[in-house]
Amino acid sequence: MHRPARRPALKAGEVEVRPGEFLVLVNGERLHLTVRELELLTALVERRDRIVTREELYREVWGEPYRKSDRSVDVYVGKLRQKLERAVPGRSFIHTHFGFGYRFAAGPERRRG
Amino acid sequence: MHRPARRPALKAGEVEVRPGEFLVLVNGERLHLTVRELELLTALVERRDRIVTREELYREVWGEPYRKSDRSVDVYVGKLRQKLERAVPGRSFIHTHFGFGYRFAAGPERRRG
DNA sequence: AGCCGCTTTTACAGCTTTTTCACAGGCTGA
């Protein structure tokens, strides 16, 4: 893993991630996450509004090559969704793109191009 | 699932394809495509204004030799036409050249061939 | 040891996509 020791805080809508402080705030409330959950959420928020493959997420968070049979990313996306849903009911942050990967989006669709 | 990592964005009239981001924009709006649809559209746009045989398309997208009885290319051209028609009614991007193949064209016709 | 919390793996149901099939209709050369 080659991430800098100090990683900047990221804000995406209601979600604020401060990886360096091991802290996630949702609407100002602390969200209790495990290490893996925090790292995966950080990776997703760093890449917000983009479709990210499982391979990229796995490499970034687990630090080793992805095996297609490995479902860890899916399982942790599930955990994050549960916790985010409890924090902000009715809102969905992590979107599935079938066959491609996942995309974190906090705001309304951003127009691109 | 994902092919060459960094493929450049392509723009052809109203259609912009960003294969590296798994993204297609039509008049700035995201067009939701499946993996095969995206790859086929990318192959066509990369060869825009040229007649492309099914053999070439099949090799490029499916990565294996074409069998003459295989209608996959036709089926997916149909799917792309439907989705493009919904995005830009009245415009047709993918033209059939009977006995030869297909041709993607976004701009006005330059000449007949 | 037993318990606890976290991570990884497994299993399977439910979906979506892809492939294949069948047939209607189109095109072309003779």
Next chain:
DNA sequence: TCAGCCTGTGAAAAAGCTGTAAAAGCGGCT
């Protein structure tokens, strides 16, 4: 015009992907 190959397309079958609960694994702690 007609026979015969080509193309469009809906639909069924096959393949593949995702969500998720539950089991199994792994340290650390008391």
